Amino acid sequence: MRVNEFRRNDPAAVGRTKTVIVFGAGAEPVALISEIVVRISDDTNRILFRGPVHFEARALDHLNATILPIVDRITHLLRIPLNNYEVSVVNIGAAASLDRGIEISGFSSDLPMLLALLSASLQIGLRQDLVSTGHVASLDGDLAPVKGIPIKLKAALASPAVRGFVFPDLERDRSLQVLTPMEYQAAIDSVLRHKGDIKTFPVRDVSDALRIFVTDPSIVIGSLKTGFYGLKSAPDNAEGPVGKSVQWLVEGNEMRFWDVLDHILVHRRVEKAHSLLKTYVDFFLNNDCYPARFGEQLLRLVLSLPPSTRTIDDLFPLIPPELIIQLTKCAGTSDMEDIRKLYKALFGEGLSGEPDFVNTAVEAESPAHKREMDLLEKLLIDLNKETLSKRIGQPIDRARASYAMDAITVKNGFEFNDVITAFYGHMFRHIGSPEGAVNRSALTSDAIELVKAAFKNKGGYNGALSEGKNGINGGMRLVFDTMTEHLMQEKILRHSEMVYKVSIDALDENAKVRLMAAFMKRIGPQLPADLRKKPPEQLALHWEQVIHAYLTSFEEVSALLRIL
Numbered sequence: 284m285r286v287n288e289f290r291r292n293d294p295a296a297v298g299r300t301k302t303v304i305v306f307g308a309g310a311e312p313v314a315l316i317s318e319i320v321v322r323i324s325d326d327t328n329r330i331l332f333r334g335p336v337h338f339e340a341r342a343l344d345h346l347n348a349t350i351l352p353i354v355d356r357i358t359h360l361l362r363i364p365l366n367n368y369e370v371s372v373v374n375i376g377a378a379a380s381l382d383r384g385i386e387i388s389g390f391s392s393d394l395p396m397l398l399a400l401l402s403a404s405l406q407i408g409l410r411q412d413l414v415s416t417g418h419v420a421s422l423d424g425d426l427a428p429v430k431g432i433p434i435k436l437k438a439a440l441a442s443p444a445v446r447g448f449v450f451p452d453l454e455r456d457r458s459l460q461v462l463t464p465m466e467y468q469a470a471i472d473s474v475l476r477h478k479g480d481i482k483t484f485p486v487r488d489v490s491d492a493l494r495i496f497v498t499d500p501s502i503v504i505g506s507l508k509t510g511f512y513g514l515k516s517a518p519d520n521a522e523g524p525v526g527k528s529v530q531w532l533v534e535g536n537e538m539r540f541w542d543v544l545d546h547i548l549v550h551r552r553v554e555k556a557h558s559l560l561k562t563y564v565d566f567f568l569n570n571d572c573y574p575a576r577f578g579e580q581l582l583r584l585v586l587s588l589p590p591s592t593r594t595i596d597d598l599f600p601l602i603p604p605e606l607i608i609q610l611t612k613c614a615g616t617s618d619m620e621d622i623r624k625l626y627k628a629l630f631g632e633g634l635s636g637e638p639d640f641v642n643t644a645v646e647a648e649s650p651a652h653k654r655e656m657d658l659l660e661k662l663l664i665d666l667n668k669e670t671l672s673k674r675i676g677q678p679i680d681r682a683r684a685s686y687a688m689d690a691i692t693v694k695n696g697f698e699f700n701d702v703i704t705a706f707y708g709h710m711f712r713h714i715g716s717p718e719g720a721v722n723r724s725a726l727t728s729d730a731i732e733l734v735k736a737a738f739k740n741k742g743g744y745n746g747a748l749s750e751g752k753n754g755i756n757g758g759m760r761l762v763f764d765t766m767t768e769h770l771m772q773e774k775i776l777r778h779s780e781m782v783y784k785v786s787i788d789a790l791d792e793n794a795k796v797r798l799m800a801a802f803m804k805r806i807g808p809q810l811p812a813d814l815r816k817k818p819p820e821q822l823a824l825h826w827e828q829v830i831h832a833y834l835t836s837f838e839e840v841s842a843l844l845r846i847l
Contacts, residue, residue, distance in 0.1 A: 295408025578625025
């Protein structure tokens with residue numbers, strides 16, 4: 284599963300997350316779902332506790348010595364001032380019947396405490412359908428296993444508000460340093476037994492956890508409110524899990540913003556769209572600058588909206604005009620044309636009329652034709668190399684580059700399977716972990732299937748195994764590169780499906796033909812002359828295949844068009 288894409292519409296809350304607190308010891312301890320709530324405080328104390336919560340001295344020392352410094356380091360790297368906090372723990376449901384205070388005596392609540400503190404500092408909402416547990420074991424943000432996984436998982440299963448359980452990866456070497464062999468096996472068995480009942484997310488560090496708890500909409504809103512939206516990359520001294528967290532939070536926020544706004548508008552959530560756009564404009568007003576190509580991009584988005592969305596009452600104006608007047612005062616001479624487009628987008632001008640792609644130069648200037656041409660421009664932006672690189676190529680390339688190899692050859696098939704399983708788990712841990720990826724045998728099965736598909740034309744699994752054993756063309760380095768390339772192609776295929784559904788699928792047949800005619804006219808110069816003669820009526824029946832071939836390579840475009 285691709286964690287960052289998981290349930291984009293799940294409700295999120297700032298400074299609030301669920302954990303499991305275990306009461307009592309002995310044969311019958313009680314585990315209850317609770318919430319840690321953090322607010323920014325004006326008090327002079329760094330952390331002030333409210334309500335029936337008591338921290339044992341050891342846990343409190345760890346909070347101040349490890350958890351708080353991680354939060355401070357991340358906020359510093361994001362150029363956010365240090366905050367003081369007010370913390371409370373809220374029991375849900377049956378906890379009230381215990382009529383007792385809450386004592387945090389161990390390290391199981393480290394992870395949710397860290398998440399809640401970060402959420403409050405960054406104004407980034409956390410998913411509310413997840414519960415987490417885990418020990419923050421280092422100042423780098425590494426996580427270590429905790430006891431009581433079976434009873435905590437049972438409590439999560441019993442709560443109708445919980446759909447996912449986040450816990451430290453049990454397959455790390457540190458597990459048996461913390462858990463007895465019996466506790467370790469009980470935890471593994473519990474996770475495997477309930478894999479089909481609840482989503483389980485093993486994590487290794489704070490970066491893994493953030494990618495599960497934080498969605499793109501939350502990052503966009505938080506980055507605009509706290510100011511790190513303008514950062515394009517993490518500082519050079521951002522290293523380890525903390526550095527990975529910062530890099531993920533700052534990278535690609537411009538693209539995130541437009542994707543989130545598009546999603547909100549397509550789903551007709553007008554109030555959320557207005558709120559997001561106002562927050563966006565406020566950010567640039569606070570920085571006394573005009574956002575580059577804002578009007579152009581907003582107009583393209585408006586022109587591509589479904590008719591059912593464009594006709595919603597109160598959709599326009601998208602942004603209060605008084606705010607736009609203030610924003611234009613920040614613009615330079617080179618922004619004047621973009622401001623004109625911004626005002627058109629603001630009030631939805633030029634949205635009526637039938638599109639017409641195949642027409643004369645005079646007709647090309649008509650509002651109806653311009654609407655369709657803007658849709659074409661949006662389509663080409665979604666398909667260009669820069670978009671592919673940011674959305675697909677860069678995350679996969681970084682994951683591949685970060686994998687360290689001990690040797691380029693293996694001794695036998697058992698070692699080969701072990702190595703490709705480790706590599707497969709590494710790749711998906713960085714680009715989106717498979718659901719419940721705790722069972723190593725399941726990971727191995729998936730890794731073998733990936734090798735078979737990647738080496739389909741190179742001898743299949745046996746061809747990959749031979750290369751891994753003999754190292755004729757690079758050994759395991761070639762195997763990993765080929766697996767990576769196949770993962771890339773799978774992501775590209777999914778991207779092509781998304782582009783088709785968002786931009787083309789809802790069009791009527793005539794509009795699809797006209798769009799294909801314009802599309803072929805734009806990419807035609809890069810194709811052989813005989814292929815440019817294919818009628819758009821014929822090609823428009825195969826839009827998805829055309830998009831996928833175009834994303835993959837022009838060689839595939841040529842091959843496809845010869846078949847059609």
